[in-house]
Amino acid sequence: MMNTMQHDANGTTSTRDYIRQRADQLRARRLAVSKVMIILCGAALVLTAIPLVVLIEQLIVRGVSQISWGFFTQLPQSPTLSAPNAVGGVSNAVVGTLALALYASIMAIPVGVLTGVYLAESDSKFAEAMRIVAQTMAGAPSILMGLFAFSVFVKYMHLGFTALAGAFALAVLMLPVVTISTEIAVRNVPSTLREAGLALGVKPHKVSLRIVIPSALSGIVTGSLLAIARAVGETAPVLLVIGGGYINEWRPLNPVSALPLSIFMGAKSVWPAQRAQVWGIALVLVAFVFILSLTARLWAGRSAKGRK
């Protein structure tokens, strides 16, 4: 009230000034708050990046010195008191991992792709239920796949510890991932393509096989590569059923070794040379997974551009 009294001649200027002043103050405060919060969010982003950077750095620093030609080609040795640094290489684990990846892919990819195609082309209640099942299974703890493979292969079929059991556990892990990514890839094919084919009188199954699926192929391949990348790195499913070994074994009905298993066993070893070697194995594993993932990404990116 005082203000209005002072500037009587100019009418409401003073109120306006007061309001404008307050408004500016509040806006300044809001802007400051906004800046601070945004910076905090930026800090969160940095905080997220830190473990990745630190981890990669540690892997490289500690792991690179372990890598050599012998690392890939020699069999592991056990250090003894007289030769505490004789750790050999990890060729058994490399061979085993490749074998497991191959067998698991053979089991999971055909079934996964065709199931994904089915889910993409069907709207029945059964398909909807399967969609939910696939998403739930995709997030299931990997140790349960190991228990599943154990009950089927070791207990029920009495086969003992085999590569097949490990590959089966990994296949069960890969199946939902391949299914979901195939479904997405097929759905992303424009319906105009399918309708055009049908309008031209092409039979439905030929439309799918000759037109729709080839268009979705890059997405399918991407999904499969990502599934393999994930399966190769999993320890828990194979820990219970593959048996491990010290020779280059790849046959399905024999016990095999695997890279994650070698890491798990070596991490808690009492021999410093084995603990050091584990970083090399970890680096190889991460590099393998990264290369697969990046290849999958590039493939997807390139084909997306191509379609435009």
Add this chain to the structure above:
Amino acid sequence: MSMRTPNLTNLSGRSAENSSAGRSRGWYHWLLVAFGAVFAFVSFAFVASIAIYSAPAWAHPGQILGGSGWQSPTGPYGGLPMIVGTLETSLIAIFLACIVGLGTSIAIIFMIPKRLRTIVATLVELLAAIPSIIYGLWGFLVLAPYMFNHVDPILNKLPFAGTIFGPPGQQFGASLLLATFVLAIMILPTFIAISREVLAAVPNDLLEASYSLGATRWQVIKDVVLPTSKIGLVGAAFLALARATGETVAVALVAGGVARVQFHLLYPGTSIAAWIATQFGEAQGNEISALMALGLLLMILNFGLSLISRSLVTRQRKQLAKV
């Protein structure tokens, strides 16, 4: 998962609107259904086999759910320490991951220019692609000594340290707190991936309208984006929580492997998945059934959280479609 609307033309080649007019189901259709059935069978067998082999342990449900000690090999097999450990580590991990993850997602969407966004997104996905054993290895060989030497002494000096962390001097490298930190780092990418999608799905005109009213960036985030995507964010949290409950080797390497109910975070403990992984190799007979029973519990917990997450994210999507 972003799913487009279903193709209107289905397998029979007729559009959905005409589907009432006598569909023909060819061999192709049934072939695909068969594969769907195979998938269904495998999933069913997955649940059934673990349930069946765990049956002997369910004769004593009170033991598995409430017993406080695991006596190998004769039993009784008490699952309470593992259940408590799983819940403790996962819940605290999701709490940490949500705070940092939400900030990160906001930063990615509202701070990073569009052209850099793919690179940042790829980096976050790389974080997700790292196998969990690598986190466990790093946690055990690098983070544990670091925490032991530098962080634990500080934590022990905080107020309420005694109740949360336990009496000082216990300082083993391996502890529930270390497992919690490692888990939080591991589930960050999961949370960020989904929350990013959820946040980005808020319609642009809503944002533009708010900006034109003079709102600051933070106001838009706080008052428009977050409330709109609240449900989806909770869904993202549930999914990340589901992932945290299932982590096996990372927790096995860093949690300390003690089967006792433990509420002091700087003391060692265990989780369901870690206990199964470390004890299975030498278990026989009833102990295997007990471990399978623990696995069944984990499955129920994980599936429940996944399904809740899925329904929340779907609800979010429907809500946004109406806006």
Add this chain to the structure above:
Amino acid sequence: MKLSNTFKSTVAVLFTAAGLVSIASVPSSAAAKVSCYELSKTTDVLTTKTATKCPSGYTKGTPSATLLQGTNNTGDIDLYHGTGVGTLAINGSSFDTSLVTATTSGSGDFNGVAFSSYAHSGSGGGRSGIEAGTLNIGFSDQPISAAAGTLATTGTVANTTAEVQSNFIQVPYLLGGAVVAYNLGNGFDNLKLTASEIAQIYNGAITTWSNPQIVATNGGAKTAIGIALTKLGTSGSAENTIKVCYRNASSGTTYAFTDYLHQAAGTTQVASGNAMEGTGNAWTATNVVGEGDNGSMASTLATTPGAIGYVEYSYLLVPGNAKIQGAELQDHDGVWLNPNVSTPTMLGYIANAAAAAGSNITSENFSIVNEAGKNVWPLATYSWAIVAKSQSSSISAAAGNPSAAEAVVKYLDWETHYAQVADASNNGYVPLPAAAAAYARSLLGQVQYNTTELLTATSSTTF
């Protein structure tokens, strides 16, 4: 009649010729060479010589197959096995890890036979695997027997002594000792701990290294170590709190440890190879961490100042880790024994334990913990390898594969003889006494495949 000169000279010539011939033949019979051989008892190395007379220590002739068996020389039938052995599955005690891995992988392995990775899941894992038929050999520090309390509680193959004896063979695999290890850094060498104090530590009654009992046992507050211990307490160092490491999976090393504490300190916990968890059996100390095997126990000890645990002796010797020390323990007669003096001395203490226990070691009479006698290490123990008695039966993992069964039996015979000589001391174990090795061989001779004995199988044996 006078003999003619011709006749006389002929006879003379004949006699001379005969004489010359016999003289000529004498050197060649005196120079006839014989084969001699010497088999060293300490290295199993076979040296052969041909000489007219065998030097001292050498035996005439060629060594028999029986003599060569288990010596790793050419002609040792242990080195022969059929084709198609595949990978032999092994698992069990981490007490044995050094010797098992030395003899199943790398350059010292058994004749190129492939073995699975040794997951050293613990003695219980070895027993359960062999009972389930998933392992070819199970290694356990205690045999499956009523005396050890390790009879199975489920299944039908190992629930009673009669079943065990008809289904399995249990041979002594190695002889070694456990130590009570701690990590306190420099200035705390050769710490003495009585059995009573160790029991109190594990049951939570003693929680700090500066505890007066420990100081008193180590000569009182005025000695160098006494001062150092007390200083830990007064300086409030984090190291002062005793961090107790135990085994959270079944462990034969735990059995020896608990057996010792029960005998020497009268703990309520009796000898048990099980994880010390659960009601009634758990260590009551609260400051504990659980380890899965000897190796990770040793690693944890090396990285946790103030920690105490129990490991097999050779884990102390691993170079490159932060120093963990073995505590001095009292033998049955109260004499303090120091495991850190030197490896031969320590192995001597363990060998004394075996000698004191006598040669009548069987699966019912297996414990050599806390034996009476001078300089007898109280934590000594044998470790056992368990295999199925009938390798063709359904209990055996080698059913259907006679070559694998043969390799299993021959590996164990080779190991209990040659590997003891060549590898045991290098890995921190005492070579098996002759009686134990002979006992092992006699048991291995009972292992059959379809009624054919495996130990003496040759290339012409059919199954």
